[in-house]
Amino acid sequence: MSAEQDRKFFDTFMLVLGSLVLITIAIFVLANSMAGRTQEVHVKEDPAYQQRNLERIRPVGQVAIAGADNSGLRDPGGPRPAAAAMPAASAQPARDLSPEDIYKGACTACHGAGIAGAPKTGDAEAWAPRVAQGMDTLYTHAIEGFQGQAGYMPPRGGHSNLTDQQVRDAVQYMVEQLPE
Missing domain, CATH: 1.10.760.10 (Cytochrome c-like domain)
Structure with a gap:
């Protein structure tokens, strides 16, 4: 084998190896973005997640009106x-x-x-x-x-x-x- 053939083999080997690395990275990025989007949609549609968000953004205060039925108002501190x-x-x-x-x-x-x-x-x-x-x-x-x-x-x-x-x-x- 001559140096010319060794050089050609080495160049071809590096090209194939580089291509495989690029394909692996592309597959990883594609899978990661698809999983992220799918998981994000699944989490946002989850009723427990939606309930936690509603609890988090619920108004702090409520107004009790004299003469009206105020039994539906919640006690924010819970039972004492x-x-x-x-x-x-x-x-x-x-x-x-x-x-x-x-x-x-x-x-x-x-x-x-x-x-x-x-x-x-x-x-x-x-x-x-x-x-x-x-x-x-x-x-x-x-x-x-x-x-x-x-x-x-x-x-x-x-x-x-x-x-x-x-x-x-x-x-x-x-x-x-x-x-x-």
Whole structure:
């Protein structure tokens, strides 16, 4: 064999080898793009994927309208352990509840642990500046809500179904729990 034949064989071999590599890469790219498109379509059509997207983009807030049926509104925080004693919030007032029941269902969640700046029930030092403002101010803040430097009091403790008198009774109950 001469150098000329070796050179021709080597060139042909490199051409065939290069062609096979290019064909392999082309097949890989084609398969990858087809699988990606097919998988993407399959995933987007999947009901579980669509449900997750709907959950993700659902509006954060909802509006409860007095006098309307608000039972279809969802509670974004889910069930709360302290809310078990309270009836579900609705446009109808909660009836036949003692001040202690109202406190346990609506107030103890924050005032029991001092959440969001709420003075703990029975903590005379925390309640002193509030009580010094007068009971009418306490009632107003509990009924209408209040944003202070120490925290936030939602209107009616977040239970729109409580009457003004029930809120007053619950506030009075908490004040009565203060040590003399």
